[in-house]
Amino acid sequence: MKVLDNEVSKFFENPLQDAGFSLKKIDSKNAVVVKLRRSDEKPFEILRCNRISCWSFSERSLKHVFMENDTLVGFAGFEEVRIEEDAEQVAVFAKPLVEAFIVIVRGPDKLNMLKAFYEVLWNECNFPTKIPKSLLMEDSFDETLDRRSAFLLLSSNEEDEVKRYLKKGVRVAVKLESWGELQRFYNVGVRCFLLNDFKDEYRERYADCFFILQKANVASALARVDGLIVNVKEFSLEEIVLASLVNRLLPLYVSVERFDSKLLDVLGFGAFGWRRCTNSIFTRIERERExxxxxxxxxxxxxxxxxWIDVSKDSPxxxxxxxxxxxxxxxxxREDGRYFHFYREGVS
Amino acid sequence: MLELRYNPLTDEWIIVSAETQKRPVQPSQQSCPICVGGVELPEEYDLVSFENRFPALKRNPPQVSSESDIFMKERSFGICEVVVYTSKHDVALPGMPLRQIEKLVEMWVDRTVELFSHEFVEYVFIFENRGKEVGASLSHPHGQIYAFPFLPKRILAKVEAFSKWHAQRGSCPVCDVVAEEVKIKKRVVFETGSFVSLVPFYARFPFEVHVYPKRHVTSLPELTSQERAELAKHLKIITLKYDGLYGQEFPYMMMFFQAPMKRLDAELFHLHVEFNPPKRDKDKIKWMASVETGTWAFINPMVPEQAAEMLRKVEVNEL
Structure with missing residues (x-):
């Protein structure tokens, strides 16, 4: 594997000096963080690896980590991510946003390297944690049950419906067709939006909003938006488990097709058309055996x-x-707005 | 006034809350606000947790703006709850039926899950101040929960210590301590299949007791039903032993340390309960004075092994 045209092993040996990046070793995680700053250059090659021996997620938007043997290379904070593949090699081209990171981790297995990668992004690169929500369609939305915990998803051509629900105190999410619609729906009180692309300047202008992107690479979406809609219907169970590690930093919004919602819920995926029930911050994933x-x-x-997920079987x-x-x-x-929680013996 | 102020000398947030000044002090049973019929709880109840009338943190705190980039302020997001253990005014944890304490543990579990679900909550801290020596303002059996919008300094110190130990040894410090203590026994006060209560090797207070789950769990909700019942038993036994030590109601601070669940390194943390009683003898107090408050360095006048032996010798009925 090559990172920025250098063999990855070089990053762990003598500190590489380059005007284009800075480097920090994280001994406790057996990791190295390469930090790059925005430049006016075109996207450039950040990673090159062998197609046969290298593993990555099969979903394109999740291709922000690549593993070969005991090494993982992952990246975040890039835009214009382009992945070129031929019969022998995979190459990733991208352009740093304001601040971009390439993290190289060494470890015993996929799960532990991925855990270390996201911990490094969170701890060393200051990527904040996010809490997944439910985006429910009108036919499954229960006003009494979901009012405080979920968003009702409506399209931008349903403005009257949007206003009607907002008046009732329901939290509404709107799927926008263009950026121009954002200000209009913001003015009527909508605070959650589904978008096709994202501009950083809107984060400041709409600081109290919740943005979910429909088409992007995780590397571009991390720390910029609040969620990313992905298609996981072709994923294996193992891929679902591994992809769920992203969720603490960027909830991946998935619909229930092949997978039951309980598993997706426990693994902390953002709910797209189904209801989240458990608090996934208590979920732990361990590699029990091979x-x-x-x-x-x-x-x-x-x-x-x-x-238990046995990767050779198809059901948990x-x-x-x-x-x-x-x-x-x-x-x-109570009348003064305080909540009182009364507990008695008996099944609720 | 309700706001957070940043202290750049210690890199920590201070909660400024004029509201808490209004809290009542040791009212009699007739005027107890949390007895059935009291101002807070006019209705019948068994256990209840409610938002404090005089909170240090609020779910909708007032807007604030910093005085400058030196004198920084933040809004006091958070929730402060009063946890009422029972409707009976004249009992305390040691006198409560075990079944009631088991229900209390279940309530703490539910509060932990619910409070952590708020976006603004970074840490859930369950505690009880028993006795006027540690500032309890009501004698009715109750504790409190603070759902903080930041990680308090001592919690952060613990998190960093767990992380350092793990990086150096690849294990959890509590798991290692428990494995050693149950072998040598000399600091163990009470032990069951899933928990051990002991005076720690590193006790800061004369009769400090820590309750450790033997299994590596990060928070109360991860405990199994069996473990929750055992935890209730340990809380009862330890507080009974405290009361039996000098034949008087023994004041203490009881504190639950759970992982800051939203951190990605939360799984390194090991749930534990600390009892920090201020007494060093029948009628002597170990005060948190200049050294302890100013430096966080503690001088413990009691050898932990001796304190453990004294507590072991206090006989209580196995429940």
Missing amino acids: RIYEISYVSESNVPGRV EWFFEQSETRLRKQTVE
Whole structure:
């Protein structure tokens, strides 16, 4: 693998000096961070690897990490990401946004290298964590259940519907056809938008908005928007598990087609047309054995559960725990706006 | 006034809250605001957690603007809850039926999950101040929860210590301590299948006790039903032993340290409970004075092994 025209091993040996980038070693993660700044140049080659021995996600928008043997190269903060493939090689071309990072990690397996990569982005490169939401269609939206926890997704030609729901206090997301529509819907009170492209200057102007991109590479979308819609229907179970690691930094919004929503929910994917139930910040993914991942999570009834993913099989295996002490909760809002949560024994 | 102010000398946020000054101090049972019929809870209840009338942090705090780029302010986002353990005014954790404490643990689990779901919450801190020696303003059995919008300094110190230990040794410090302590036993106060309560080798207070789950779990919601029940038992046994030590109500600060779940290194953290009692003898207090407050360095006048032995010897009914 070559990064910026240098063999990756060189980055771990003597510190490379180059006017175009700075380099930081993270010994605790066996990683190196290469930092590049915006230039007026055209997109240039940031990575080249062997097509046969190299692994990456099959979905194009998730091709922001490439692995070969014990090395991972991942990148973030680039625009105009272009991936060129021929029979022998894969080359990635891109152009730094304001600040761009290439992270090289060495580790024992895919899962641990990916975990280290996202931790380095979060901790060393200051990419913030994000919380996934539900984007629900009108036929599945329950006004009493979803009012505070989900967005009702409407299209930009349904302006009357948008206004009607906003008046009821429902959180509405609007799928925009053009940027010109943003200001109009912002003025009526919409704060969540689905877009085809994104301009950084709008982040400042609409600081209180929630932006979800429909077509982009993760490397361009990280830390700029609040979510990315991806198509995972051709993914293997292993790819779903590995792709879920992105979710803490950039929720990947997926619809339920091949996969059941419970697995996607537990793994912290953003919900596109289905309802999120669990709090995925409690989810942990471990590599149990060579071909088995164990996912531990906290269920919507607050009991720990586990899922086993055997990558050679096509269905996850679920293990539940039964709670012996179940409390029934009743939440009351007092006149002064304070919430009181009453708990009694009994199943809710 | 309700706002966060940044201290550049220590790189930390200070919560300025004039509201908390209005809190009542030790009202009698007749005027207890959290008894059934009291000003906060007129209705019948079993357990309840509610947003403090005099909060240090609020879900909709007032807007603020910094005085300058030196004197920086932020809005006081967060939630402060009062957790009422039971409707009975005259009991405390040691006197509560075990079943009630098990329900309390379940309530803490639910509060942890719910509070962490708020976008502005970075850390959920469950605690109880028992006794006027540690500033408890009500005698009715209750604790509190602060859902912080930032990571408080000591939590950050713990997170960094876990990370450093893991980088150097590839393991968790609590897992390593537990494995060693259950072997040598001399600092263990009470042990069950899934938990151990001990006076730590590094105790800061004379009768400090830590409750550690033996399994590596990062937060209360990850505990199984069996583990939650065992945790309840440890809380009861330790507080009973405290009361039995000098035959008097023993003041303490009880604090739950869970992982800051939104951090990507949260899985390195190991859930634990700390009891920090201020007493060093029957009628002597170990004050948090200049050295402790100013430097965070503690001088413990009690040898931890001796404190563990004294607490072990206090007989309590196995429940």
